[in-house]
Amino acid sequence: MEVRARAPGKIILAGEHAVVHGSAAVAASIDLYTYVSLRFPTPADNDETLSLQLKDVSLEVSWPIARIKEAFPNLETQIPPSSCSLEKLKLIAILVDEQNIPEANIGLAAGVTAFLWLFTSVHGCKPAKAVVNSELPLGSGLGSSAAFCVALSAAILALSDSVSTDFSHQGWQVFGENELELVNKWAFEGEKIIHGKPSGIDNTVSTYGNMIKFKSGDLTRLKTNMPLKMLITNTKVGRNTKALVAGVSERTMRHPTAMASVFTSVDSISNEVAAIIQSPVSDDLAITEKEEKLAELMEMNQGLLQCMGVSHASIETVVRTTLKYKLSTKLTGAGGGGCALTLLPTLLAGTVVDKVMADLETCGFQCLLAGIGGNGVEFSYIGIPDLGANGRNLS
Amino acid sequence: MEVRARAPGKIILAGEHAVVHGSAAVAASIDLYTYVSLRFPTPADNDETLSLQLKDVSLEVSWPIARIKEAFPNLETQIPPSSCSLEKLKLIAILVDEQNIPEANIGLAAGVTAFLWLFTSVHGCKPAKAVVNSELPLGSGLGSSAAFCVALSAAILALSDSVSTDFSHQGWQVFGENELELVNKWAFEGEKIIHGKPSGIDNTVSTYGNMIKFKSGDLTRLKTNMPLKMLITNTKVGRNTKALVAGVSERTMRHPTAMASVFTSVDSISNEVAAIIQSPVSDDLAITEKEEKLAELMEMNQGLLQCMGVSHASIETVVRTTLKYKLSTKLTGAGGGGCALTLLPTLLAGTVVDKVMADLETCGFQCLLAGIGGNGVEFSYIGIPDLGANGRNLS
Numbered sequence: 001m002e003v004r005a006r007a008p009g010k011i012i013l014a015g016e017h018a019v020v021h022g023s024a025a026v027a028a029s030i031d032l033y034t035y036v037s038l039r040f041p042t043p044a045d046n047d048e049t050l051s052l053q054l055k056d057v058s059l060e061v062s063w064p065i066a067r068i069k070e071a072f073p074n075l076e077t078q079i080p081p082s083s084c085s086l087e088k089l090k091l092i093a094i095l096v097d098e099q100n101i102p103e104a105n106i107g108l109a110a111g112v113t114a115f116l117w118l119f120t121s122v123h124g125c126k127p128a129k130a131v132v133n134s135e136l137p138l139g140s141g142l143g144s145s146a147a148f149c150v151a152l153s154a155a156i157l158a159l160s161d162s163v164s165t166d167f168s169h170q171g172w173q174v175f176g177e178n179e180l181e182l183v184n185k186w187a188f189e190g191e192k193i194i195h196g197k198p199s200g201i202d203n204t205v206s207t208y209g210n211m212i213k214f215k216s217g218d219l220t221r222l223k224t225n226m227p228l229k230m231l232i233t234n235t236k237v238g239r240n241t242k243a244l245v246a247g248v249s250e251r252t253m254r255h256p257t258a259m260a261s262v263f264t265s266v267d268s269i270s271n272e273v274a275a276i277i278q279s280p281v282s283d284d285l286a287i288t289e290k291e292e293k294l295a296e297l298m299e300m301n302q303g304l305l306q307c308m309g310v311s312h313a314s315i316e317t318v319v320r321t322t323l324k325y326k327l328s329t330k331l332t333g334a335g336g337g338g339c340a341l342t343l344l345p346t347l348l349a350g351t352v353v354d355k356v357m358a359d360l361e362t363c364g365f366q367c368l369l370a371g372i373g374g375n376g377v378e379f380s381y382i383g384i385p386d387l388g389a390n391g392r393n394l395s
Numbered sequence: 396m397e398v399r400a401r402a403p404g405k406i407i408l409a410g411e412h413a414v415v416h417g418s419a420a421v422a423a424s425i426d427l428y429t430y431v432s433l434r435f436p437t438p439a440d441n442d443e444t445l446s447l448q449l450k451d452v453s454l455e456v457s458w459p460i461a462r463i464k465e466a467f468p469n470l471e472t473q474i475p476p477s478s479c480s481l482e483k484l485k486l487i488a489i490l491v492d493e494q495n496i497p498e499a500n501i502g503l504a505a506g507v508t509a510f511l512w513l514f515t516s517v518h519g520c521k522p523a524k525a526v527v528n529s530e531l532p533l534g535s536g537l538g539s540s541a542a543f544c545v546a547l548s549a550a551i552l553a554l555s556d557s558v559s560t561d562f563s564h565q566g567w568q569v570f571g572e573n574e575l576e577l578v579n580k581w582a583f584e585g586e587k588i589i590h591g592k593p594s595g596i597d598n599t600v601s602t603y604g605n606m607i608k609f610k611s612g613d614l615t616r617l618k619t620n621m622p623l624k625m626l627i628t629n630t631k632v633g634r635n636t637k638a639l640v641a642g643v644s645e646r647t648m649r650h651p652t653a654m655a656s657v658f659t660s661v662d663s664i665s666n667e668v669a670a671i672i673q674s675p676v677s678d679d680l681a682i683t684e685k686e687e688k689l690a691e692l693m694e695m696n697q698g699l700l701q702c703m704g705v706s707h708a709s710i711e712t713v714v715r716t717t718l719k720y721k722l723s724t725k726l727t728g729a730g731g732g733g734c735a736l737t738l739l740p741t742l743l744a745g746t747v748v749d750k751v752m753a754d755l756e757t758c759g760f761q762c763l764l765a766g767i768g769g770n771g772v773e774f775s776y777i778g779i780p781d782l783g784a785n786g787r788n789l790s
Contacts, residue, residue, distance in 0.1 A: 251695075255667065255695065257663040258663035261656045261660035262656070265654075265657050265702070272652075300702045300704075301702075303699060306694075307694075307697075311698075313718065320711055
């Protein structure tokens with residue numbers, strides 16, 4: 001019995017940092033995915049381990065089921081989702097420590113911890129093999145950890161009793177609303193293990209796809225009415241998100257009046273972006289007009305981010321390089337390096353895109369092309385046993 | 396009888412562009428000057444011409460006094476200052492046309508026109524020789540035309556009956572308040588000939604020196620309480636000021652709410668800059684603190700100017716180059732090229748300044764060091780006839 005799930009990454013289209021100070025922000029899914037395959041061994045496999053393979057970082061960890069049973073003498077599966085207790089976190093930490101995961105990447109151990117907790121919370125002590133691979137660069141602000149948690153939760157739930165699914169369906173299929181809510185909640189709990197205090201934005205975008213406006217803790221799902229294509233440039237410059245957020249707060253304390261207006265301006269920009277994306281598109285001309293407005297709003301937002309002090313030389317290089325081709329760019333996420341977004345208008349020639357990407361890659365950056373605002377998490381059953389249209393065999 | 400006058404250039408410390416939309420702005424004089432020497436020939440010179448030499452552009456024009464009398468049959472000197480009538484402007488244009496001034500530089504002909512009008516308005520048809528040279532790059536937003544008009548008006552008035560001056564004084568001397576007002580008014584009329592609709596800011600800063608806050612047409616003279624040193628980088632990129640101003644207005648029409656907050660933020664920044672400059676300095680630590688605040692406000696202002704769309708790749712290059720040395724830079728004036736300001740803290744080592752300048756000059760830029768907020772227009776008599784302490788001989 002095997003399921004494959006994929007969950008998209010995210011970008012912040014407008015409002016990062018300012019959202020901490022009460023402005024609206026807009027996030028969107030991108031059609032770059034993290035994939036999780038989850039398989040229960042057949043009796044013929046004679047496999048009594050729980051294993052996780054992270055292909056992109058060439059890491060494989062596994063525990064004999066007996067070792068997990070020993071570590072969790074009183075393990076009970078839990079529905080509905082709830083937070084991981086400190087007690088259980090400590091028990092899991094022991095199991096994770098046994099695997100000698102490279103210390104250089106703290107995120108890896110946290111990801112393995114989230115996996116162990118999510119899987120055992122739903123399925124208890126059961127042999128299984130999870131394989132993860134991703135199109136998202138890790139730790140670059142594109143929501144790779146949320147996509148991991150969402151795809152993992154989706155795969156885990158698709159093989160559980162809590163989700164009623166159609167095994168006869170070929171290819172990717174979507175969950176119903178209730179199942180999506182369940183996936184999102186579990187993923188959020190996974191994100192808590194990885195990030196401590198996640199905003200819930202990344203997992204929500206990855207779960208539901210499309211776009212989300214968020215302000216003062218409230219999330220509103222937006223229905224986009226226009227296709228949007230972005231060039232995402234990963235500067236590969238590492239950031240300290242906490243320090244960047246703190247820097248904006250300190251600047252706000254030093255210059256409260258000026259910064260308040262900056263945040264108000266960002267709020268207007270986010271609202272404009274949301275309105276443009278949701279307004280119906282009548283023809284090509286209208287699309288071009290909307291794209292021009294979005295590009296201008298992105299340029300304005302980038303100036304305001306520079307005003308907050310969270311841009312970076314590498315981001316400015318992307319801004320200037322793309323400006324040569326009359327394309328607008330803003331940083332996305334925490335800034336101080338990380339990724340930049342460049343709007344690629346519908347009518348832009350492919351040869352221009354190739355040139356821009358070649359220029360950026362010459363600077364040592366990684367370029368990714370992404371459609372914006374597509375589907376959220378999806379899953380697909382592989383090697384379905386012949387049970388009839390609505391059959392079910394999860395053991 | 397000869398007088399020499401010098402008038403400083405200016406920078407905009409905060410608020411350019413936003414000032415058009417109601418925000419406050421702060422301008423300051425810089426200790427880079429335009430010099431005008433004005434000499435009435437002695438009978439022994441046997442010189443019956445009116446001539447103007449612009450040393451920096453290697454231009455010399457001159458008219459026989461008889462030709463000027465012919466061109467202005469009813470010439471009357473005028474006090475107080477008033478605008479040049481269209482009729483007189485046409486007559487002057489004929490005289491200027493006779494000089495075959497290179498057409499490539501429209502500003503030159505306008506400067507010559509302003510000279511002819513200012514001189515003849517005060518002194519009528521009289522032989523004289525004016526020699527002009529300047530430390531200010533022309534047409535780069537440092538107020539070179541205003542400094543020309545102010546220094547010219549000062550020299551013309553210093554040799555007229557309208558100004559009572561102390562011939563016994565050695566070296567540079569300052570005018571009294573009434574004379575300054577007269578110089579400023581005449582210079583403003585000169586600026587009108589050169590620029591059409593000047594704001595009056597450049598000539599006011601050049602006349603009075605120090606700093607000026609301006610908002611909605613009101614000018615307030617500020618008394619600075621701290622020495623400020625700036626590196627001025629002339630990118631040598633030419634701009635179209637009118638197009639840049641129009642661009643900001645168009646962006647404001649497209650995104651009125653977001654831009655209104657941007658202008659409000661700039662207003663706060665200008666007010667903060669003015670407050671910091673005027674607050675008393677107690678010790679070195681306080682100076683450093685003030686400089687850090689000013690640097691941060693300049694960085695913020697630059698972000699907001701980028702948000703308005705008036706920055707330029709060349710300006711961003713200056714920003715990034717100076718940022719390597721932890722120095723803050725903003726564009727000054729119209730943007731779209733032109734000049735950038737970099738704050739040089741009091742305690743910054745000279746070797747660092749040398750390195751930054753070398754880096755910027757490698758980019759093809761011109762670097763100028765300037766003290767900010769010094770004296771306005773000054774003058775000095777040369778070769779004074781022995782008339783006793785309060786003597787006067789102007790013919």
